[in-house]
Every structure is written in C-alpha cells, then in structure tokens.
Amino acid sequence: MKLSMTCTEMTHLRAKAPVVFRGGLEECLSQIASIGYNGAEVHIHDSALVDRNEMKRLLAQYGLELTSIGTGTAYGIDHLSLTSEEKEKRQGAVKRLKDHILTAADYDHAVVILGLIRGKVAQCSSLDLYKKLLMEGLGECCDFAAQYGVTLGIELMNRYECDYVNNIDEGLELLKQVGSPWLKLHLDTYHMNIEEGNIREAILKAGDQIGHVHIADSDRWYAGHGHYDFAETAAALKEAGYEHALAVESFNFPDPICSAEKSYETMSKLI
Secondary structure (H helix, E strand, O other): OEEEEEEEOOOOOOOOOOOOEEOOHHHHHHHHHHHOOOEEEEEOOOHHHOOHHHHHHHHHHOOOEEEEEEOOHHHHOOOOOOOOOOHHHHHHHHHHHHHHHHHHOOOOOOEEEEOHHHOOHHHOOOHHHHHHHHHHHHHHHHHHHHHHOOOEEEEOOOOOOOOOOOOHHHHHHHHHHHOOOOEEEEEEHHHHHHHOOOHHHHHHHHHHHEEEEEEOOOOOOOOOOOOOOHHHHHHHHHHHOOOOEEEEOOOOOOOHHHHHHHHHHHHHOOO
16 A cells, blocks of 8 residues: 555645645645655646646656545536536536546556535435436546546545445445446545444455545544544555555644644554
C-alpha cells in the first residue's frame, strides 16, 4: 500500500473541506514529497482545464504517483449530478467525469472518485427515478472508463452527508447492479466509523472490490487525533489483498504541515 495526500489548486474550497494542501500544484507536491508520502490525490474542479502534461511532469519531478482525483466541487459548486432531473446537469456531470477519466488514464492506478456527484435521492422526485438515472449515468461512465483502463470509485459516505449507498453492503449491491469491473468501492475511515458495525468484517467482505481508501480520524482530523483504530483497518486491508493507496483526506488543522506529518507518523508505522 502507498500513502497519498490530498491537495488542490482550487481557491474556492470552504475552510472545512477535507483537503490538506492548497495552493500552486508544485508547492503542494513539494511539501507532500518532503514529508515522505509517495502519492498525491489531486482535487480538480474541471479536468478539461488542466495542463495534463505539466501535472505529469511535476508528479514525476517529486517522485509522486497520482493515486486519485477528487471530484466534489462539480456537485458542491456547479450542482452537477448523475441524477439531476435537469438533462443539462446530468450531461455536465458525465462530461466532467469523462474529462477526469482522461486525466487519470496517464497513470497506473489513478481512481476517479464518485462522491456526491452521484446526487441525492432527496433532490429527485422519486427513488425509482433516482435509481434509473444513476444506473444510466454510471453505465455510460463505466463504458468510457473501460476504454482507458481507469477505475471509478463509488464513495461510501455517511447518512448525514449522502442518502444513498452509505455502507459496504449497499455498495456491493450497487456494484452487482452496474456489473462493470471498472466500478469499485471507495472506502473512507471517517464514514466507516459511522456506518459499519464491524469495520474489519466489512473490509474483508468487500475484498477485491475495494478500489480506493480515504484516511481521516473519527473527528476528521489527522490520523491519530481521534479514536479510530487504524491498526485494525490496515491489517484488514492487507488481509483483503488491497495494494493501492491510502489517501489522507482530513481537515488541515491545526495547519497543513502538522496535519500531514501527524497522519504520516501514524500510518507509516502500519503499512
């Protein structure tokens, strides 16, 4: 497993968005590499506007792998979702994800994260319509991802932030319905702490369907600040055969450097 750290060049993120490093990409990657991380999760608003060659050059310069692409602001700022009842917004969400897939295609295992871009049931006129639109959107994105060998990660988010697919059992059922090997589960320790009754057993049940993992403590601060049992999770992921990234997606409190160093100190001992 690799340790990865979140970063973004976006200037319009809220203070409590769980992205640790913010600013110019080179500055972020330099800081991430200097602490000891070997991967970066880059949160990108619109991949169509990214200089992909420059990003690839900078990642290589600092010896980092692109492990994942965060997509949250497509929903949070532009209100795009795969299940919007407005056709233009559904199409915009699919295009945004396809552009992220093109960015990820340059790397061995860069997961495109599907968080709230899937939309919420509460914002749809019925659950049946929500499911229909979600399956259509996921199907189109998975077909496109297959062309480029890119994994999509459906993020299992807690019930207070998302009202559909909150835990591993529900995630596995969704994967069966979609039926694409390019859609995997994206686990997050902060969300699992709320939604999973037995985290070890849930991880083992997910097994080879795990595509990506986010790390944050029970209070969403850096790993080691709260009460989450990271040793149990790391051991379960190893037992499940997971070999990809653990990406720290936490608050950047009390400051980005301290937050990143504390998470690295906690997690590097376990993997």
